[in-house]
Amino acid sequence: NVSAPTASSPSPDKLLGGLLSAAFDESTCQSRYKSNLYRKPSPFPLSPYLAKKLRKYESYHKKCGPGTKRYRRAIKQLKSGHNADDSQCKYVVWFPCNGLGNRMLTIASTFLYALLTDRVLLTHVAAEQEGLFCEPFPGSSWVLPGDFPENNPHKLHIGAPESYANMLKSGAIRSDVDPNSVPASSLPPYVYLHVEQFQLKLSDNVFCDEDQALLAKFNWMILKSDSYFAPALFLTPVFEKELAKMFPQKEAVFHHLGRYLFHPTNRVWGIIRRYYEAYLARVDEKIGFQIRIFPEKPIKFENMYDQLMRCVREQRLLPELGTAEPAANATSAKVKAVLIASLYSGYYEKIRGMYYESPTKNGEIVAVFQPSHEEQQQYTSNEHNQKALAEIYLLSYCDKIAMSAWSTFGYVAYSFAGVKPWILLRPDWNKEVSEVACVRSASVEPCLHSPPLLGCRAKRDVDAAAVKPYVRHCEDVGFGLKLF
Protein backbone atom coordinates (compact mmCIF):
# COMPACT_ATOMS: atom_id res chain seq x y z
CA ASN A 1 0.00 0.00 0.00
CA VAL A 2 1.57 3.25 -1.14
CA SER A 3 0.88 6.27 1.00
CA ALA A 4 -0.57 9.32 -0.76
CA PRO A 5 2.10 11.72 -2.04
CA THR A 6 2.36 14.89 -0.06
CA ALA A 7 2.11 18.09 -2.04
CA SER A 8 5.39 19.84 -1.36
CA SER A 9 5.69 23.47 -2.28
CA PRO A 10 9.26 24.46 -3.06
CA SER A 11 11.05 27.18 -1.11
CA PRO A 12 11.63 30.54 -2.86
CA ASP A 13 15.39 30.02 -3.42
CA LYS A 14 14.55 26.91 -5.39
CA LEU A 15 12.54 29.04 -7.77
CA LEU A 16 15.69 30.63 -9.21
CA GLY A 17 14.82 34.18 -8.25
CA GLY A 18 11.27 33.91 -9.60
CA LEU A 19 12.08 32.18 -12.89
CA LEU A 20 10.15 29.07 -11.90
CA SER A 21 6.51 28.97 -10.89
CA ALA A 22 5.65 27.95 -7.33
CA ALA A 23 2.41 26.36 -8.49
CA PHE A 24 3.77 22.87 -9.22
CA ASP A 25 3.97 19.85 -6.97
CA GLU A 26 7.68 19.16 -6.71
CA SER A 27 7.37 15.38 -6.77
CA THR A 28 5.77 15.29 -10.23
CA CYS A 29 8.88 16.76 -11.84
CA GLN A 30 11.88 16.54 -9.54
CA SER A 31 14.36 17.98 -12.03
CA ARG A 32 12.60 21.35 -12.01
CA TYR A 33 13.97 22.09 -8.54
CA LYS A 34 16.88 19.65 -8.23
CA SER A 35 18.77 20.08 -11.47
CA ASN A 36 20.09 23.51 -10.63
CA LEU A 37 21.62 22.25 -7.40
CA TYR A 38 24.16 20.43 -9.61
CA ARG A 39 25.30 23.74 -11.08
CA LYS A 40 26.97 26.86 -9.81
CA PRO A 41 24.48 29.72 -9.28
CA SER A 42 23.55 31.50 -12.49
CA PRO A 43 25.82 34.46 -13.29
CA PHE A 44 22.86 36.22 -14.93
CA PRO A 45 20.33 37.87 -12.60
CA LEU A 46 16.74 37.53 -13.75
CA SER A 47 14.86 40.70 -14.56
CA PRO A 48 11.76 41.03 -12.34
CA TYR A 49 9.96 42.12 -15.49
CA LEU A 50 10.61 38.76 -17.14
CA ALA A 51 9.43 36.92 -14.02
CA LYS A 52 6.20 38.95 -14.07
CA LYS A 53 5.75 38.32 -17.77
CA LEU A 54 6.13 34.56 -17.24
CA ARG A 55 3.47 34.50 -14.50
CA LYS A 56 1.14 36.47 -16.74
CA TYR A 57 1.79 34.08 -19.60
CA GLU A 58 1.08 31.09 -17.35
CA SER A 59 -2.36 32.38 -16.45
CA TYR A 60 -3.09 33.16 -20.12
CA HIS A 61 -2.04 29.64 -21.08
CA LYS A 62 -4.25 28.17 -18.39
CA LYS A 63 -7.19 30.23 -19.62
CA CYS A 64 -6.74 29.28 -23.29
CA GLY A 65 -4.96 25.93 -23.22
CA PRO A 66 -6.28 22.55 -24.34
CA GLY A 67 -9.42 21.41 -22.53
CA THR A 68 -10.80 24.93 -22.04
CA LYS A 69 -13.94 26.39 -23.55
CA ARG A 70 -11.83 29.03 -25.25
CA TYR A 71 -9.66 26.39 -26.88
CA ARG A 72 -12.70 24.55 -28.19
CA ARG A 73 -14.07 27.77 -29.61
CA ALA A 74 -10.73 28.53 -31.31
CA ILE A 75 -10.67 25.04 -32.85
CA LYS A 76 -14.18 25.62 -34.16
CA GLN A 77 -12.93 28.79 -35.85
CA LEU A 78 -9.97 26.92 -37.35
CA LYS A 79 -12.34 24.36 -38.83
CA SER A 80 -14.68 27.07 -40.14
CA GLY A 81 -12.37 27.87 -43.04
CA HIS A 82 -11.59 31.45 -42.10
CA ASN A 83 -10.01 33.60 -39.42
CA ALA A 84 -12.25 35.47 -36.93
CA ASP A 85 -12.42 39.05 -35.66
CA ASP A 86 -13.19 38.39 -32.03
CA SER A 87 -10.60 36.15 -30.47
CA GLN A 88 -9.78 35.98 -26.79
CA CYS A 89 -6.92 33.61 -27.40
CA LYS A 90 -4.29 33.35 -30.09
CA TYR A 91 -2.04 30.38 -30.67
CA VAL A 92 1.30 29.42 -32.13
CA VAL A 93 1.71 25.72 -32.79
CA TRP A 94 5.28 24.42 -32.96
CA PHE A 95 6.19 21.49 -35.20
CA PRO A 96 9.48 19.60 -34.81
CA CYS A 97 12.43 19.44 -37.15
CA ASN A 98 15.87 17.76 -36.79
CA GLY A 99 17.49 16.55 -33.56
CA LEU A 100 16.89 17.34 -29.93
CA GLY A 101 19.25 20.31 -29.68
CA ASN A 102 17.61 21.96 -32.68
CA ARG A 103 14.19 21.27 -31.23
CA MET A 104 15.00 22.79 -27.86
CA LEU A 105 16.43 25.92 -29.48
CA THR A 106 13.41 26.36 -31.72
CA ILE A 107 10.88 25.71 -28.94
CA ALA A 108 12.58 28.40 -26.85
CA SER A 109 12.58 30.80 -29.83
CA THR A 110 8.90 30.07 -30.49
CA PHE A 111 8.08 30.60 -26.83
CA LEU A 112 9.84 33.96 -26.91
CA TYR A 113 7.82 34.82 -30.01
CA ALA A 114 4.65 33.72 -28.18
CA LEU A 115 5.51 36.00 -25.24
CA LEU A 116 6.07 38.94 -27.59
CA THR A 117 2.91 38.43 -29.62
CA ASP A 118 0.48 37.22 -26.93
CA ARG A 119 0.09 33.74 -28.28
CA VAL A 120 -0.33 30.45 -26.46
CA LEU A 121 2.45 28.00 -27.31
CA LEU A 122 1.41 24.46 -28.17
CA THR A 123 3.90 21.80 -29.25
CA HIS A 124 3.38 18.85 -31.57
CA VAL A 125 5.02 16.05 -29.57
CA ALA A 126 6.10 13.22 -31.86
CA ALA A 127 6.53 9.70 -30.45
CA GLU A 128 10.32 10.11 -30.17
CA GLN A 129 9.85 13.17 -27.98
CA GLU A 130 7.14 11.75 -25.72
CA GLY A 131 7.93 11.61 -22.03
CA LEU A 132 11.13 13.67 -22.29
CA PHE A 133 9.99 16.96 -20.79
CA CYS A 134 7.66 17.89 -17.94
CA GLU A 135 4.81 20.27 -18.60
CA PRO A 136 6.26 23.78 -18.23
CA PHE A 137 3.05 25.71 -17.53
CA PRO A 138 1.13 24.98 -14.32
CA GLY A 139 -2.44 23.73 -14.44
CA SER A 140 -2.41 23.22 -18.19
CA SER A 141 -0.61 21.48 -21.04
CA TRP A 142 1.59 22.60 -23.88
CA VAL A 143 1.03 19.36 -25.80
CA LEU A 144 -1.02 19.83 -28.95
CA PRO A 145 -4.07 17.57 -28.63
CA GLY A 146 -4.09 14.66 -31.07
CA ASP A 147 -7.34 15.77 -32.68
CA PHE A 148 -5.88 19.09 -33.84
CA PRO A 149 -7.29 19.50 -37.37
CA GLU A 150 -4.05 20.62 -39.05
CA ASN A 151 -1.95 17.81 -37.67
CA ASN A 152 -0.07 16.73 -40.77
CA PRO A 153 3.64 17.61 -40.54
CA HIS A 154 4.15 16.70 -44.22
CA LYS A 155 2.14 19.74 -45.24
CA LEU A 156 4.70 22.03 -43.65
CA HIS A 157 7.40 22.88 -46.15
CA ILE A 158 8.74 25.83 -48.06
CA GLY A 159 6.25 25.32 -50.90
CA ALA A 160 3.13 25.04 -48.71
CA PRO A 161 0.41 27.32 -50.10
CA GLU A 162 -0.55 28.23 -46.51
CA SER A 163 2.89 29.63 -45.77
CA TYR A 164 2.94 33.37 -45.17
CA ALA A 165 5.46 34.01 -47.94
CA ASN A 166 3.44 31.96 -50.45
CA MET A 167 0.15 33.57 -49.45
CA LEU A 168 1.73 36.96 -50.16
CA LYS A 169 2.91 35.68 -53.55
CA SER A 170 -0.44 34.15 -54.47
CA GLY A 171 -2.40 37.20 -53.33
CA ALA A 172 -4.29 35.23 -50.67
CA ILE A 173 -3.14 38.05 -48.40
CA ARG A 174 -2.01 41.52 -49.49
CA SER A 175 1.08 43.30 -48.33
CA ASP A 176 0.31 46.58 -50.09
CA VAL A 177 -2.62 47.53 -47.85
CA ASP A 178 -2.54 48.81 -44.29
CA PRO A 179 -2.95 45.73 -42.04
CA ASN A 180 -5.23 47.78 -39.77
CA SER A 181 -7.74 48.14 -42.57
CA VAL A 182 -7.88 44.38 -43.20
CA PRO A 183 -10.78 42.70 -41.35
CA ALA A 184 -9.34 39.66 -39.55
CA SER A 185 -12.29 37.52 -40.65
CA SER A 186 -11.38 38.05 -44.31
CA LEU A 187 -8.15 36.07 -43.79
CA PRO A 188 -7.58 32.32 -44.15
CA PRO A 189 -8.11 30.17 -41.00
CA TYR A 190 -4.43 29.98 -40.13
CA VAL A 191 -1.01 31.03 -41.31
CA TYR A 192 2.00 28.76 -41.61
CA LEU A 193 5.28 30.45 -40.71
CA HIS A 194 8.18 28.63 -42.28
CA VAL A 195 11.32 29.63 -40.39
CA GLU A 196 13.61 27.02 -41.84
CA GLN A 197 16.87 28.07 -43.35
CA PHE A 198 17.27 27.86 -47.08
CA GLN A 199 20.83 28.18 -48.38
CA LEU A 200 21.69 29.46 -44.91
CA LYS A 201 19.19 32.29 -45.03
CA LEU A 202 15.96 32.49 -43.08
CA SER A 203 12.86 33.05 -45.19
CA ASP A 204 12.06 36.64 -46.12
CA ASN A 205 8.96 38.38 -44.82
CA VAL A 206 9.12 37.28 -41.24
CA PHE A 207 11.26 39.56 -39.10
CA CYS A 208 9.92 42.86 -40.39
CA ASP A 209 7.43 45.21 -38.73
CA GLU A 210 5.02 45.24 -41.69
CA ASP A 211 4.87 41.47 -41.75
CA GLN A 212 4.46 41.16 -38.02
CA ALA A 213 1.49 43.54 -38.16
CA LEU A 214 -0.19 41.27 -40.70
CA LEU A 215 0.80 38.03 -38.97
CA ALA A 216 -0.65 39.36 -35.71
CA LYS A 217 -4.11 39.30 -37.28
CA PHE A 218 -4.17 35.52 -37.48
CA ASN A 219 -5.58 33.70 -34.46
CA TRP A 220 -3.77 30.53 -35.47
CA MET A 221 -0.18 30.29 -36.52
CA ILE A 222 1.63 27.05 -37.27
CA LEU A 223 5.39 27.35 -37.11
CA LYS A 224 8.23 25.07 -38.10
CA SER A 225 11.84 26.01 -37.74
CA ASP A 226 15.30 24.49 -37.64
CA SER A 227 17.00 27.63 -36.34
CA TYR A 228 17.56 29.44 -33.06
CA PHE A 229 15.65 32.46 -34.33
CA ALA A 230 15.53 34.40 -31.03
CA PRO A 231 18.30 36.78 -32.23
CA ALA A 232 16.17 37.59 -35.29
CA LEU A 233 13.36 38.74 -32.97
CA PHE A 234 15.81 41.24 -31.48
CA LEU A 235 16.37 42.57 -34.98
CA THR A 236 12.65 43.22 -35.53
CA PRO A 237 12.09 46.86 -34.50
CA VAL A 238 8.57 46.32 -33.11
CA PHE A 239 9.90 43.89 -30.45
CA GLU A 240 12.98 45.85 -29.45
CA LYS A 241 11.58 47.77 -26.45
CA GLU A 242 9.86 44.80 -24.87
CA LEU A 243 12.91 42.60 -25.28
CA ALA A 244 15.11 45.21 -23.63
CA LYS A 245 12.88 45.07 -20.55
CA MET A 246 12.77 41.29 -20.49
CA PHE A 247 16.48 40.80 -21.07
CA PRO A 248 18.68 43.60 -19.78
CA GLN A 249 21.53 41.13 -20.38
CA LYS A 250 20.98 39.96 -23.91
CA GLU A 251 23.35 37.04 -23.68
CA ALA A 252 21.10 35.27 -21.19
CA VAL A 253 18.05 34.72 -23.40
CA PHE A 254 18.30 30.97 -23.89
CA HIS A 255 19.94 30.59 -20.49
CA HIS A 256 16.77 31.84 -18.79
CA LEU A 257 14.12 30.60 -21.20
CA GLY A 258 15.74 27.18 -21.47
CA ARG A 259 15.96 26.80 -17.69
CA TYR A 260 12.34 27.88 -17.47
CA LEU A 261 10.92 25.61 -20.16
CA PHE A 262 12.88 22.38 -20.16
CA HIS A 263 12.72 19.97 -17.26
CA PRO A 264 13.44 16.29 -17.85
CA THR A 265 10.66 14.01 -16.65
CA ASN A 266 11.30 11.87 -13.58
CA ARG A 267 12.28 8.96 -15.83
CA VAL A 268 15.01 10.92 -17.64
CA TRP A 269 15.97 12.69 -14.43
CA GLY A 270 16.63 9.23 -12.97
CA ILE A 271 19.28 8.63 -15.65
CA ILE A 272 20.84 12.04 -15.06
CA ARG A 273 20.81 11.84 -11.27
CA ARG A 274 22.21 8.30 -11.10
CA TYR A 275 25.05 9.16 -13.43
CA TYR A 276 25.85 12.44 -11.70
CA GLU A 277 25.85 10.93 -8.21
CA ALA A 278 27.92 7.94 -9.34
CA TYR A 279 30.65 9.76 -11.25
CA LEU A 280 30.55 13.53 -10.93
CA ALA A 281 29.19 14.61 -7.53
CA ARG A 282 32.41 14.35 -5.57
CA VAL A 283 35.07 15.64 -7.99
CA ASP A 284 36.85 18.98 -7.69
CA GLU A 285 36.30 20.10 -11.25
CA LYS A 286 34.19 18.88 -14.18
CA ILE A 287 35.29 19.39 -17.76
CA GLY A 288 32.94 18.52 -20.61
CA PHE A 289 34.04 17.58 -24.13
CA GLN A 290 31.34 17.31 -26.75
CA ILE A 291 32.52 15.85 -30.02
CA ARG A 292 29.99 15.96 -32.81
CA ILE A 293 30.88 14.69 -36.26
CA PHE A 294 28.37 15.85 -38.85
CA PRO A 295 27.67 13.41 -41.67
CA GLU A 296 27.77 16.27 -44.19
CA LYS A 297 31.19 17.41 -42.98
CA PRO A 298 33.06 14.30 -41.84
CA ILE A 299 36.37 14.77 -40.03
CA LYS A 300 38.83 11.91 -39.60
CA PHE A 301 39.10 10.58 -36.06
CA GLU A 302 42.85 11.31 -35.81
CA ASN A 303 42.37 14.89 -36.99
CA MET A 304 39.53 15.56 -34.56
CA TYR A 305 41.41 13.95 -31.69
CA ASP A 306 44.55 15.98 -32.42
CA GLN A 307 42.52 19.16 -32.59
CA LEU A 308 40.88 18.43 -29.25
CA MET A 309 44.28 17.74 -27.67
CA ARG A 310 45.71 20.95 -29.14
CA CYS A 311 42.80 22.85 -27.60
CA VAL A 312 43.32 21.10 -24.26
CA ARG A 313 47.02 22.02 -24.25
CA GLU A 314 46.62 25.60 -25.46
CA GLN A 315 43.82 26.40 -23.04
CA ARG A 316 45.28 24.29 -20.21
CA LEU A 317 42.02 22.42 -19.76
CA LEU A 318 43.65 19.31 -18.28
CA PRO A 319 46.86 18.66 -16.34
CA GLU A 320 49.94 17.74 -18.36
CA LEU A 321 51.28 14.23 -18.30
CA GLY A 322 54.46 13.60 -16.33
CA THR A 323 56.86 10.75 -15.90
CA ALA A 324 57.46 10.62 -12.16
CA GLU A 325 54.92 9.11 -9.78
CA PRO A 326 53.97 11.41 -6.86
CA ALA A 327 55.96 10.97 -3.64
CA ALA A 328 54.62 8.40 -1.20
CA ASN A 329 53.77 11.11 1.35
CA ALA A 330 51.99 13.41 -1.15
CA THR A 331 48.77 14.88 0.22
CA SER A 332 45.54 13.82 -1.45
CA ALA A 333 45.34 15.18 -4.95
CA LYS A 334 42.55 17.05 -6.69
CA VAL A 335 40.31 15.00 -8.94
CA LYS A 336 39.26 16.36 -12.31
CA ALA A 337 36.46 14.60 -14.16
CA VAL A 338 36.28 14.66 -17.92
CA LEU A 339 32.79 14.01 -19.23
CA ILE A 340 32.67 13.08 -22.89
CA ALA A 341 29.54 13.31 -25.01
CA SER A 342 29.93 11.74 -28.41
CA LEU A 343 28.25 9.14 -30.59
CA TYR A 344 31.60 7.31 -30.71
CA SER A 345 33.79 5.82 -27.99
CA GLY A 346 37.23 6.47 -29.54
CA TYR A 347 37.88 9.84 -27.87
CA TYR A 348 37.00 8.44 -24.47
CA GLU A 349 39.20 5.36 -24.95
CA LYS A 350 42.23 7.41 -25.90
CA ILE A 351 41.94 10.09 -23.22
CA ARG A 352 41.17 7.58 -20.49
CA GLY A 353 44.10 5.42 -21.62
CA MET A 354 46.43 8.39 -21.50
CA TYR A 355 45.69 9.22 -17.86
CA TYR A 356 45.58 5.53 -16.93
CA GLU A 357 49.05 4.83 -18.24
CA SER A 358 50.81 8.01 -17.08
CA PRO A 359 50.78 10.17 -13.98
CA THR A 360 50.16 13.92 -14.23
CA LYS A 361 52.93 16.44 -13.64
CA ASN A 362 51.13 18.14 -10.77
CA GLY A 363 49.79 14.95 -9.23
CA GLU A 364 46.15 15.70 -10.05
CA ILE A 365 43.94 12.74 -10.85
CA VAL A 366 41.98 12.74 -14.09
CA ALA A 367 38.89 10.54 -14.28
CA VAL A 368 37.33 10.12 -17.71
CA PHE A 369 33.68 9.19 -18.29
CA GLN A 370 31.32 8.77 -21.20
CA PRO A 371 27.68 7.92 -20.47
CA SER A 372 26.85 6.36 -23.87
CA HIS A 373 28.12 5.88 -27.40
CA GLU A 374 25.15 5.37 -29.65
CA GLU A 375 27.25 5.20 -32.87
CA GLN A 376 24.33 6.38 -35.02
CA GLN A 377 22.11 9.37 -34.70
CA GLN A 378 18.46 8.20 -34.49
CA TYR A 379 16.04 11.05 -34.70
CA THR A 380 12.98 8.86 -34.28
CA SER A 381 13.96 6.70 -31.31
CA ASN A 382 12.54 7.67 -27.95
CA GLU A 383 15.21 5.81 -25.95
CA HIS A 384 17.98 7.42 -27.96
CA ASN A 385 16.51 10.86 -27.27
CA GLN A 386 16.30 10.15 -23.54
CA LYS A 387 20.04 9.51 -23.53
CA ALA A 388 20.71 12.57 -25.66
CA LEU A 389 18.74 14.72 -23.23
CA ALA A 390 20.50 13.20 -20.24
CA GLU A 391 23.87 13.96 -21.82
CA ILE A 392 22.93 17.53 -22.65
CA TYR A 393 22.09 17.96 -18.96
CA LEU A 394 25.24 16.20 -17.70
CA LEU A 395 27.37 18.43 -19.95
CA SER A 396 25.56 21.45 -18.55
CA TYR A 397 26.84 20.63 -15.05
CA CYS A 398 30.44 21.05 -16.18
CA ASP A 399 32.61 23.95 -15.05
CA LYS A 400 34.36 24.13 -18.41
CA ILE A 401 33.13 22.96 -21.81
CA ALA A 402 34.88 22.36 -25.13
CA MET A 403 32.49 21.55 -27.97
CA SER A 404 32.28 20.94 -31.67
CA ALA A 405 31.48 23.86 -33.94
CA TRP A 406 27.96 24.09 -35.34
CA SER A 407 26.36 21.73 -32.81
CA THR A 408 23.02 22.78 -31.34
CA PHE A 409 23.43 19.89 -28.86
CA GLY A 410 26.46 21.69 -27.45
CA TYR A 411 24.83 25.13 -27.64
CA VAL A 412 21.99 24.00 -25.37
CA ALA A 413 24.40 22.49 -22.83
CA TYR A 414 26.68 25.52 -22.41
CA SER A 415 23.78 27.93 -22.43
CA PHE A 416 22.05 26.03 -19.59
CA ALA A 417 25.34 26.03 -17.74
CA GLY A 418 25.92 29.74 -18.29
CA VAL A 419 29.48 28.84 -19.26
CA LYS A 420 31.31 30.29 -22.27
CA PRO A 421 32.63 27.26 -24.13
CA TRP A 422 35.74 26.71 -26.19
CA ILE A 423 34.57 25.93 -29.70
CA LEU A 424 36.53 23.43 -31.78
CA LEU A 425 36.43 25.11 -35.16
CA ARG A 426 35.61 23.33 -38.41
CA PRO A 427 38.40 23.06 -40.95
CA ASP A 428 38.04 25.47 -43.88
CA TRP A 429 36.02 23.96 -46.73
CA ASN A 430 39.11 22.93 -48.68
CA LYS A 431 41.14 21.68 -45.68
CA GLU A 432 41.13 18.53 -43.55
CA VAL A 433 42.49 20.16 -40.42
CA SER A 434 41.55 23.40 -38.69
CA GLU A 435 44.50 25.71 -38.25
CA VAL A 436 43.06 27.16 -35.04
CA ALA A 437 42.16 24.41 -32.58
CA CYS A 438 39.54 26.27 -30.56
CA VAL A 439 38.31 29.73 -29.64
CA ARG A 440 36.39 30.95 -26.62
CA SER A 441 32.81 31.94 -27.29
CA ALA A 442 32.03 35.60 -26.61
CA SER A 443 28.78 34.73 -24.90
CA VAL A 444 26.63 31.92 -23.54
CA GLU A 445 24.02 32.42 -26.25
CA PRO A 446 23.49 29.86 -29.01
CA CYS A 447 24.28 30.84 -32.58
CA LEU A 448 21.64 31.56 -35.22
CA HIS A 449 23.24 29.88 -38.22
CA SER A 450 21.14 31.63 -40.82
CA PRO A 451 20.48 35.33 -40.36
CA PRO A 452 17.36 36.92 -41.87
CA LEU A 453 17.43 39.71 -44.42
CA LEU A 454 17.51 42.93 -42.38
CA GLY A 455 16.52 45.25 -45.18
CA CYS A 456 13.03 43.67 -45.31
CA ARG A 457 10.87 45.16 -48.08
CA ALA A 458 13.83 47.15 -49.36
CA LYS A 459 15.53 43.77 -49.96
CA ARG A 460 18.85 45.25 -48.97
CA ASP A 461 21.13 42.84 -47.21
CA VAL A 462 22.43 44.73 -44.20
CA ASP A 463 24.97 43.10 -41.91
CA ALA A 464 23.20 43.08 -38.55
CA ALA A 465 26.50 42.67 -36.69
CA ALA A 466 27.73 45.93 -38.19
CA VAL A 467 24.69 47.99 -37.18
CA LYS A 468 23.36 46.43 -33.98
CA PRO A 469 25.62 46.63 -30.93
CA TYR A 470 24.19 43.50 -29.30
CA VAL A 471 24.79 40.91 -32.01
CA ARG A 472 28.02 39.66 -33.44
CA HIS A 473 29.03 36.95 -35.85
CA CYS A 474 29.48 33.52 -34.32
CA GLU A 475 32.94 32.11 -33.75
CA ASP A 476 32.02 28.86 -35.49
CA VAL A 477 29.64 30.09 -38.19
CA GLY A 478 31.10 33.20 -39.81
CA PHE A 479 27.82 34.54 -41.22
CA GLY A 480 25.76 33.38 -38.20
CA LEU A 481 24.59 35.77 -35.50
CA LYS A 482 24.81 35.56 -31.75
CA LEU A 483 23.51 37.85 -29.01
CA PHE A 484 26.13 38.95 -26.50
Ligand code: GDP
Ligand atom coordinates in the same frame (compact mmCIF):
# COMPACT_ATOMS: atom_id res chain seq x y z
P1 GDP B 1 23.30 18.90 -33.74
O1 GDP B 1 22.94 18.08 -34.94
O2 GDP B 1 24.68 18.64 -33.23
O3 GDP B 1 23.05 20.36 -33.98
O4 GDP B 1 22.36 18.46 -32.51
P2 GDP B 1 20.91 17.82 -32.46
O5 GDP B 1 20.67 17.50 -31.01
O6 GDP B 1 19.90 18.69 -33.10
O7 GDP B 1 20.97 16.48 -33.31
C1 GDP B 1 21.93 15.50 -33.06
C2 GDP B 1 21.29 14.25 -32.50
O8 GDP B 1 22.24 13.18 -32.63
C3 GDP B 1 21.01 14.36 -31.00
O9 GDP B 1 19.76 14.87 -30.71
C4 GDP B 1 21.16 12.93 -30.57
O10 GDP B 1 20.03 12.21 -30.93
C5 GDP B 1 22.33 12.45 -31.43
N1 GDP B 1 23.62 12.79 -30.76
C6 GDP B 1 24.60 13.57 -31.25
N2 GDP B 1 25.63 13.62 -30.38
C7 GDP B 1 25.29 12.86 -29.33
C8 GDP B 1 25.93 12.53 -28.09
O11 GDP B 1 27.04 12.95 -27.78
N3 GDP B 1 25.25 11.71 -27.24
C9 GDP B 1 24.01 11.23 -27.54
N4 GDP B 1 23.41 10.43 -26.67
N5 GDP B 1 23.38 11.51 -28.69
C10 GDP B 1 24.00 12.33 -29.57
